[in-house]
Amino acid sequence: MDALKGYREEIDNIDKEITRLFEERMNVVLKVAEYKKENNLPIFHKGREEVVIEKNINRLKNKDYSLEIRKFYNSLMEVSRELQSRKLNRESSYEDIKELNISKEDILGFQGVNGSYSEEALLKHFGSDNKRLFFEEFEDVFKALKNDKIKYGILPVENSSSGGINEVHDLLIKYGFYIVGEESIKIEEHLLGTEDTTLETIKDVYSHPQGFIQSSEFLKNYSNFKLIPFHNTATSAKLVSELNDTSNAAIAGERASKIYNLKIIKRNISNNKNNCTRFIIIGKELLKEKDANKISIVFSLEDKPGTLYKLLKHFGEYDLNMIRIQSRPTKGERWKYFLYIDFEGNLQNEGEKKALEFIKNSSEYFRLLGWYKKRMEVK
Incomplete structure (x- = not known):
């Protein structure tokens, strides 16, 4: 027990020194933040953090601690970025929208x-x-x-x-x-054709590719149909009306059927009836918008393990409801992606501003796409 007490006292003394050095480091971090602000430089510097981590791994006498020191410095870098974001106070620009x-x-x-x-x-x-x-x-x-x-x-x-x-x-x-x-x-997608068109006379079906995807279950039953992608569902209906041939049909909405004088051969062929x-x-x-309660952003990330988790955890920390996330590949760079995120929020609230500022300052690319009113309810 005396040995354990001695180890704990030794750790306390080391922690005291770590705290002193931590405070010293944060003071320098703030000086760096002020310099970046004065020179209009981004907080996040691609590659710089990895250089710092590798440098300190190389300083280790016992390389068995390499994984642990990497985790330690990753956390330290994250804390430093958060401090810089808070002190630079760049979030005020949102109030000027x-x-x-x-x-x-x-x-x-x-x-x-x-x-x-x-x-x-x-x-x-x-x-x-x-x-x-x-x-x-x-x-x-x-x-x-x-x-x-x-x-x-x-x-x-x-x-x-x-x-x-x-x-x-x-x-x-x-x-x-x-x-x-x-x-x-x-x-509600319908199969449309001219007055004399029937399921038996149809050979070619025109629609937007999304129309085919959304009606795929129905189309499986008609393997003889040739599916011809077109610009738009209504444009497809217009074309079928102009061709005036019973071998042609379109997948489009009821409004298009009325405008282009087509009959509904098969009603609501969508896979999802609540589409x-x-x-x-x-x-x-x-x-x-007035009463804006939804925010959309897009950003790209450095290709490093755990980077996405570190950013997304801030939505949970600030109790923000993420509605949607979608990734798209960046042009010209393999295995790098833009991430589009929609979440409920108000940019006048501190939680939303802090979360966005941290993501912005931790990303290679960041844009606030919009702040508008959520309208996802369909009657």
Whole structure:
């Protein structure tokens, strides 16, 4: 027992010295933070932390402790970044975000044609007073926004059955635009054709690839159908109407069937009868909606074990409800990814600001995509 008491006293003395050195180190960390602030430098320096860790592993006399000292310095680096984030107080910029103000003079854009789900979501969100322009491809909407042909664009970003729409996520990075709102609508896919078309006469079926994915269970029963991907479900309906041939059919919504004078051959062929799609409204400026309660971010990480865990644990620490996470590969770099995260929150709250600041200062790339009102309920 006397030996144990002696070991504990020895540890206490070592801890006292560690605490003194820790305080000394943190004082220097703050000096580094001030220097970075004055010179507009990022807190996170790619590769620097690994150099520090390897240097100290090499200093070990007993290499059996290599794993433990790596963990020790990883934690120490994390604490240092948190201190720098807190002292630099960069989060105040979130309070300067202007409020979204939609005008009836604003021109709106969507992908597809009249009768598309995108137009339906647009009308649900904005009403019918604004001038609307439609475009063939998702990227055409982004280009129109870039060239000031439209004020806002609306695009599908996620389906409850088939998941995220990758192209839209990639375009958000490419063009650097923001999410200023969202809308969700129920999706009921129908098999459409001309008046005399039957299941027996159909050879070619047109739809957006998502339409095929969302109706895959129904389509398994008709292996003779040739599935032809098209720009949009409503565009597919328009084409079938123009072809006016009983060998053609489209998978699209009921509104498209009425606009293009097609009959519903088979109603609601979606795999998920509660299928819905979430749309985002994009703009060139970061603007917040009134009563905003949802935040979207995108960031990339250094390719190191445990990095994602270290960042995501802050959502739990600050009691933040993460709604969605999706990864997309970065362009030109193997095995590196952008992570898109949606979570409930208010950027006027300290917890949300601290979590975002830490992620921003620990990431190679970070963008606040939007702060807007959650609209995921579909009636």
